[in-house]
Amino acid sequence: MNKVAVIGGGMTLFRRHLNETGKELSFLASKMALEEAGIQNSDIDMVVMGSAPCAFDGIHMKGENLLDGTGAKNKPYVRVFNGGGTGVFAPIAGWWHVASGVADVAMVVCEEKMGSCYPHPQTAFQTIWDPILDRPLTPNLVWLFAMEMNRYMTRHNIKKEDIAQVAVKNKRNAVGHPCAQLPDENITVEDVLNSEIMAWPVNLLDISPPSDGASALILCSEEKAKEFTDDPVFVDGVGWNIDSTMWTNRDLYFPDYVANAAKMAYKMAGIKDPRKEIDFAEPYDPFTYKELHHMEGLLLCDKGEAPVLTREGVTERDGDLPICPSGGLLGVGNPIAATMGQKVCELYWQLAGKAGKRQIPGDPQVGVGQAWGDIMQMGTVIVLRRG
Amino acid sequence: MSDTKIEGQPGYAPGTHVSGRDIRDKKIPYTWWEVEAQYAYSLGPANARFLKELKEGKIIGRTCKKCDRVLVPPRMFCEWCYSPTNEWVYLKDTGTVETFSISYLDPDANRIEEPILVGVVSIDGASPKHGFMHYFGEMKPEELHIGMRVKAVWKPEEERTGSVRDIKYFKPLKDGGDE
Ligand SMILES: [Zn+2]
Numbered sequence: 001m002n003k004v005a006v007i008g009g010g011m012t013l014f015r016r017h018l019n020e021t022g023k024e025l026s027f028l029a030s031k032m033a034l035e036e037a038g039i040q041n042s043d044i045d046m047v048v049m050g051s052a053p054c055a056f057d058g059i060h061m062k063g064e065n066l067l068d069g070t071g072a073k074n075k076p077y078v079r080v081f082n083g084g085g086t087g088v089f090a091p092i093a094g095w096w097h098v099a100s101g102v103a104d105v106a107m108v109v110c111e112e113k114m115g116s117c118y119p120h121p122q123t124a125f126q127t128i129w130d131p132i133l134d135r136p137l138t139p140n141l142v143w144l145f146a147m148e149m150n151r152y153m154t155r156h157n158i159k160k161e162d163i164a165q166v167a168v169k170n171k172r173n174a175v176g177h178p179c180a181q182l183p184d185e186n187i188t189v190e191d192v193l194n195s196e197i198m199a200w201p202v203n204l205l206d207i208s209p210p211s212d213g214a215s216a217l218i219l220c221s222e223e224k225a226k227e228f229t230d231d232p233v234f235v236d237g238v239g240w241n242i243d244s245t246m247w248t249n250r251d252l253y254f255p256d257y258v259a260n261a262a263k264m265a266y267k268m269a270g271i272k273d274p275r276k277e278i279d280f281a282e283p284y285d286p287f288t289y290k291e292l293h294h295m296e297g298l299l300l301c302d303k304g305e306a307p308v309l310t311r312e313g314v315t316e317r318d319g320d321l322p323i324c325p326s327g328g329l330l331g332v333g334n335p336i337a338a339t340m341g342q343k344v345c346e347l348y349w350q351l352a353g354k355a356g357k358r359q360i361p362g363d364p365q366v367g368v369g370q371a372w373g374d375i376m377q378m379g380t381v382i383v384l385r386r387g
Numbered sequence: 388m389s390d391t392k393i394e395g396q397p398g399y400a401p402g403t404h405v406s407g408r409d410i411r412d413k414k415i416p417y418t419w420w421e422v423e424a425q426y427a428y429s430l431g432p433a434n435a436r437f438l439k440e441l442k443e444g445k446i447i448g449r450t451c452k453k454c455d456r457v458l459v460p461p462r463m464f465c466e467w468c469y470s471p472t473n474e475w476v477y478l479k480d481t482g483t484v485e486t487f488s489i490s491y492l493d494p495d496a497n498r499i500e501e502p503i504l505v506g507v508v509s510i511d512g513a514s515p516k517h518g519f520m521h522y523f524g525e526m527k528p529e530e531l532h533i534g535m536r537v538k539a540v541w542k543p544e545e546e547r548t549g550s551v552r553d554i555k556y557f558k559p560l561k562d563g564g565d566e
Pocket of ligand 1: 470
């Protein structure tokens, strides 16, 4: 396998509604990544598009619709999607293109335009449920997360205050992010606990917002990277794993599939002790408890220990194990696939020392990003290392 | 926002924010489209038997001898060992609350006054942690807890249609059983 470098990233503003079309957003994010890498569209050999459910945009097979915006005309092009897992899976697919040697330079573009869907993006999620066993109960997707959160809290006897701390940290971290939808430098744990109850134990401020947005990432071979930069960042490991659709036949307190994906990625990256060897992480945080659940799935701490580390400040940007220094989905926004901007572009910017106000102190060398999706099934993991 | 150069990457944030209110008030132009589609999902053998038994007021599962496992909802193949399942087996209509939520959201994320009590019930007679999602009733929200013993409340026979909704909800199972 060829070594794969990251040489540029880009992302648009994340907002509940953006005026630009999906194609235009894809163009804007790609353009920014090309500018950062200092290359032209003509330098791109192949393009990977990541976009999650078609039902948000209401454009069936939207990969084809978005094509022009990604600059892939007359190039090898593929859309990949596995729900919320897409934001990390799309760069994994980009990695295949370069690691296999079929492409020297690959562009990864992720787009989501959830604001088009009425009465609420949640409406599009109705068809994610099993039509025979689940849909007659008229479920709302938030139920799933509420049930998983409850199981996790109860199993480890975790207090809601400790989970609320995640929203406080991430919304404060997002203050330094120019794309951020919900940054808040004054938010407190009380604000989160006192926000409207959506589906107990989930309150409004436990949830990331639906968003429009796009992000882009440019991957290339080690040889090519030398032409563009003296200080490259490399993809050291990738992993992906999925559990059964029968989520009512398993214990939800721990995401085994995330752990499986993490082990796959760590093995490839030669990481034997993730707690010692990983400097910071961007676990998927569509809900507050998910950051904690995923820290445990990523084997960065013991089961049930993530809330303790959070309470003790270990996961703050200047802590021993910074978690979601970008501001995450809770602070920057959640245009599903386009969260590649926080989960992978941010790893690159942090490792390249380009994160500006969000920069983690202490010269981080290794970061892990992770996404999660489908019906509590999919884990996607990527490890980046400073060259 | 898009013209503000900031230190670090991303160095700017392209895109034009429009508010939901502006869209509602038609202050910005858009086109509107509505989809109308219907689906008839065939049940397959496992679901067909499961729903037929629910209509009779019974919960049925399938065994996997290889895994020594009782599956509910029943399937014709076992996703653990990837073999065909073996036999139909009747289960009890009692079980244990594995997890739950108290929801103030309807399917379109509209707010509702009376919360929906919903969760996963593992069914007595099936393998541990094996069950399905359903509603809870005849209890206050604050009574509902993980580990709670519950029993199905069935719709009257003449109202059952062969659906998971033939069970109205699960209610508390009093100590020693209520039958
Ligand atoms: Zn089996």
